[in-house]
Amino acid sequence: MEAAFTAEEVASLARRTAQRKAVFGPLAPWLLKQACAQLAPLAAAEFNAWQRIGRLPRGDAHSAIALVAKTSSPTQPSDLRGIAVGALLAKLFAAGLERRVTAHAEAAGLHAEGQFGFRRQRITEQAALALRTVIECHRQQRQCGGSSTRSEQPQRRHTRRRRQRGGSQLWACFVDFKQAYDRVPRAQLWQRLESMGYGGQWLRAVRALYADVPMSVTAPGLEGRVFSATQGLKQDCPLNPTPLHCGLTVNVVKTKVMLLSGAADEQTAMQRVRRARHTFDGAPVAGVAAFKYLGIVFHCTQPVGEAAAEGRARVARFAAASFEGRCTALGLEAARLLLSLYRQMVDSTLSYGAAVWSPGLALAAVRRLGTQAGAAGGGSGLSAAEQQHYRTLRRLLGLPQRAPRATVLAETGEPPLHAHWMARTARFWNSLVAAPEGSLMRQVLDASLQLAAEHTPSRHRGPHGIAQMPWAAQLQSALAEAGIAADLQQRQPLQPEAVQEAALLHYLQHLQTAVQRRGASRLQHYFDCVRPECLEVAGYGMAPYLVERPPCMMGACAGVR
Structure with a gap:
């Protein structure tokens, strides 16, 4: 030093x-x-x-x-x-x-x-997964503690259920510091x-x-x-994270408390929060039903995937509006350029933290391909994040909202969103597997795999059941149903590129079947007459008219940033 x-x-x-x-x-x-x-x-x-x-x-x-x-x-x-x-x-x-x-x-x-902020080799997704795993472990313990058998005496069964209703609870306090940099x-x-x-x-x-x-x-x-500034630290100074813990003041107004686990519904959770009357330094701390932690929304009763996808879709909606407005002001019209900028500036916002919250949504998307309308791009069941993604892609290409999702993806050369999510999760999985023995993230991984080993697959077939599955179980099932042979219990690294290619292949196989169905005239015309090569992985890519980018757009690209 x-x-x-x-x-x-x-x-x-x-x-x-x-x-x-x-x-x-x-x-x-x-x-x-x-x-x-x-x-x-x-x-x-x-x-x-x-x-x-x-x-x-x-x-x-x-x-x-x-x-x-x-x-x-x-x-x-x-x-x-x-x-x-x-x-x-x-x-x-x-x-x-x-x-x-x-x-x-x-x-x-x-x-x-347990400190993740401002440390090398520590990322926000690790902290978010640690919190998700703690919540899943607690909810699993409550379910096991509340289970009963038919042979159990009615009075004892009633006592067990009463204890479950008012039993152990998992609380979190999200602390905000008042002008942390300015008041040191x-x-x-x-x-x-x-x-x-x-x-x-x-x-x-x-x-x-x-x-x-x-x-x-x-x-x-x-x-x-x-x-001249005589107090505080420069917020853009790379040195300040290390000594920042000195002289901080808690902002009670922005500090929130939440019951993460221990209530059957949101109304009950908020009633218990109000009865608890949490305070800090004599001032009451407000309770909330949901909180955005590290960019991921956690809800008092909803599974992480549902709450987070809706929250990311809201943020991406504003990002897309700002992005499109900026492109319009600069006169950018080349579709390929718009798509490239969209991936960097909007899709990255939409899929932020997806390795933690998306495995369940990816599993639901893979299963949806097996339905009659799923692979064709119709039907329902899309998450808020997926709806936002496909809505923006249609707008960038100037396509009507009734255009099938399969056609939109083929025009842009984009794999389905769940394939991107699975590749991101595979990279995140590799970082967990590489964590040292005994480290916090290895403990989180072991706990999630233990929950996955104990869960009953038959109980998690529907959309709600998928959302209730632990993180490792969602990832294992998504990989298996996409045709990817991997046993996560062996704790072996995955190949993200191979995972995305396998997910794309699985999607195209179902798309080939959907194209042959009666009534799919739009898909048949596009994939039989316009771009038949898109039904194979080797030929899947951006439409030829989008490949060429006018040279005059290169200079304007910098203005978007």
């Missing part, structure tokens, strides 16, 4: 910097990457000078505050979040300091095993870090970042006005 910066270390930091990272000042990430060999030695010498002097040059210390709306219609300052965008060299300097302290903290075991007292933070053993040259370098913090606001009418 006390070592001087080297050109090799700076070059490594530069390579890890995102090409489109927001920065303030003339030095852009792309330029640094292109001239890394020439600039890295100079930057290393400058970093060492900053550490020695204890101060950054005013130009490198300057940050521009970008205002980001917290709500759809901000009306007061508290509805806006200020993000301090700093100079690229200052970001690299802070990133180098953060890398050193994080490596030391991980090696010394200073982080709690720096003097106390430096003292706290020094008492923890983080002093010397490393702390001197950290203090250099905040010796002088000139800022300006990028808002109409405020250009050119510079002020």
